[in-house]
Amino acid sequence: MESVELFTGCGGLALGLSKAGFRSLRMSEWDKHSVANIQHNRDLGLSLVKNWPIHREDVRLVDWSAYGGVDLVSGGPPCQPFSIGGRHRGNEDRRDMWPEAVRSVREIKPRAFLFENVRGLLRPGFADYLRWVLQSLAKPSLKQEDGESRESHLRRLDSAEHEATYCIRLVPVNAADFGAPQKRHRVIIMGLHEDLGEWPTPPRVTHTRDRLLWDQWVTGDYWRMHGIHPPRSGPKKLDSVLVENLRSAMIEPKSKAWVTVRDAISGLGEPGSRHDTPNHIMQHGARAYPGHTGSLLDEPAKALKAGVHGVPGGENMMLLDSGEVRYFTVREAARLQGLPDDYEFIGSWSENMRQLGNAVPRQLSEAFARQMAKYLRRSPLKSKAA
Numbered sequence: 001m002e003s004v005e006l007f008t009g010c011g012g013l014a015l016g017l018s019k020a021g022f023r024s025l026r027m028s029e030w031d032k033h034s035v036a037n038i039q040h041n042r043d044l045g046l047s048l049v050k051n052w053p054i055h056r057e058d059v060r061l062v063d064w065s066a067y068g069g070v071d072l073v074s075g076g077p078p079c080q081p082f083s084i085g086g087r088h089r090g091n092e093d094r095r096d097m098w099p100e101a102v103r104s105v106r107e108i109k110p111r112a113f114l115f116e117n118v119r120g121l122l123r124p125g126f127a128d129y130l131r132w133v134l135q136s137l138a139k140p141s142l143k144q145e146d147g148e149s150r151e152s153h154l155r156r157l158d159s160a161e162h163e164a165t166y167c168i169r170l171v172p173v174n175a176a177d178f179g180a181p182q183k184r185h186r187v188i189i190m191g192l193h194e195d196l197g198e199w200p201t202p203p204r205v206t207h208t209r210d211r212l213l214w215d216q217w218v219t220g221d222y223w224r225m226h227g228i229h230p231p232r233s234g235p236k237k238l239d240s241v242l243v244e245n246l247r248s249a250m251i252e253p254k255s256k257a258w259v260t261v262r263d264a265i266s267g268l269g270e271p272g273s274r275h276d277t278p279n280h281i282m283q284h285g286a287r288a289y290p291g292h293t294g295s296l297l298d299e300p301a302k303a304l305k306a307g308v309h310g311v312p313g314g315e316n317m318m319l320l321d322s323g324e325v326r327y328f329t330v331r332e333a334a335r336l337q338g339l340p341d342d343y344e345f346i347g348s349w350s351e352n353m354r355q356l357g358n359a360v361p362r363q364l365s366e367a368f369a370r371q372m373a374k375y376l377r378r379s380p381l382k383s384k385a386a
Contacts, residue, residue, distance in 0.1 A: 001376055004067050006059050006075035006104055007097065010034045010345075010355040011041075011049065012337050013076055013116065016365025018048040020373050025067055027054045033351050040346050049343070059100045064107035071376050073108055074369075076116040076360050077101050098133050099144075105166070105191070106140035111379075112200075112372050113137070113191040116360050119172060121187050128154065137191055138164040166191040169200040173364065176300040177205040179256070180361035181264035182336045184303040188368055196379045203371040205255070210246065212257040216298065217243045218250075226262055228321075261318055262297040264335045271329045278344045279330035279352070286317045286327045294319040301336050304328075306357035316353055330356070338362030 003022040008014055008029040017024070029035050035056040041049045077097040105113055115137075121130055132150055135157035136142075142160055144153040168191050175184035190200035213235065215222040223230045235243045246253075268274065271282035288294060294317035295301035302315040316333070317325045328336070330345050333356045345352040 001071040001373060003072040003074055004070050004108060006101060007077055008054065009358050010037050012359035012362050013074060013365040014052065015048060015339065015362045017074060017369045019366050020369035022072060022369060024053060025070060027052055028057055028059050028062060029054065030058055032056060033347055034355050037345055041343055046342055059097065064104045067108050070108055071111050072372060073104050073110040073113040075101060102136040102140060105137055106143065111193050111196065111376060114368055114372055115189040117187050119185045119187050134168055134170065138166050138168045140165060165194055167194060167199045171202040175361040175364040176258050177207055178367040179207050179259055179363040180338060181259040181261060182301045182303055182361060184361055192375055196375060198375055200375065203367045207258050208253060208255040209258050211253040211255045213239055213243050214246050214253055215257050218246050258300050260298050261295055261301045265332050268331065277331055277341055281329055283327040283349045286325045288325045294325040304333055304336060304357045306354045
């Protein structure tokens with residue numbers, strides 16, 4: 001199966017697609033630092049990355065029609081316009097690239113598409129714009145005309161009830177539910193060409209909080225696995241009711257456990273203690289204060305952030321057993337995003353943390369990519385759109 005990707009970043013979404021069996025024909029990214037990291041790993045011959053066709057370019061200048069009928073178009077349009085931590089300007093932000101995502105679908109006419117964004121896109125203030133995005137993706141041939149307002153175009157899209165080319169599903173997700181060691185709430189938009197004859201449904205959740213609490217506070221397996229004693233304070237207040245319910249029911253959850261920070265960084269050791277693992281270097285200067293507390297070791301991390309105004313919630317720090325805080329190393333942050341240890345980052349800590357804060361967790365992208373692959377394999381012929 002072949003794909004085209006917009007807004008590649010440092011490659012989290014692309015890694016998930018590659019692991020699900022997609023071969024990219026073109027990967028487009030404007031940020032020079034992200035492109036440099038991908039090129040560095042491609043030059044190293046890193047598995048899955050060595051054949052990536054990365055282009056540093058402005059997606060607004062790309063003619064996508066050369067890739068007509070490709071199996072999948074994917075991407076994570078810049079999230080800052082809609083992020084809770086951003087400036088909240090939505091479609092008025094010059095970084096809003098949803099119109100380019102729509103254009104890529106219109107020009108390529110893929111069999112399917114997969115786009116990711118922040119859950120801030122679901123805020124009531126963006127409701128009309130989100131409806132315009134979804135309607136434009138479902139009916140990409142109904143192009144917004146020169147001089148036509150978005151409001152007028154949306155009315156025209158709404159009135160064209162029977163002209164949808166794609167079946168659309170919008171899915172709010174938590175990446176932790178798919179094995180990422182991170183509570184990262186996002187929105188996934190799945191689209192299937194009508195010729196495939198199916199409505200997309202999300203993949204089944206594989207990891208749960210209930211199973212983590214079971215392993216920690218019912219069986220104690222979690223603490224034994226890590227060779228440590230459970231905290232004397234017991235479960236957090238918010239978890240105590242759930243733990244008691246699990247204990248009284250004694251019905252073992254069938255899912256896998258949420259992956260914690262401690263799980264994710266296991267084996268790395270202290271920063272600088274290993275020379276066979278790149279980017280595991282101490283970044284000094286972390287400190288805690290009210291509202292800036294870092295991630296707990298025995299839960300999935302807070303969502304890593306790139307942050308227009310810094311990272312006010314301490315999302316790029318961890319709270320150690322000693323009660324002290326320190327910054328995640330680039331390697332630890334890469335593990336939180338599901339990137340392999342042999343994926344090397346070049347450049348500064350802050351620049352690489354920015355890229356990782358913008359990335360799609362590989363575990364999440366792989367789960368949805370495999371789901372899309374199932375639909376495409378069930379209908380192996382190219383759609384009439386090609």
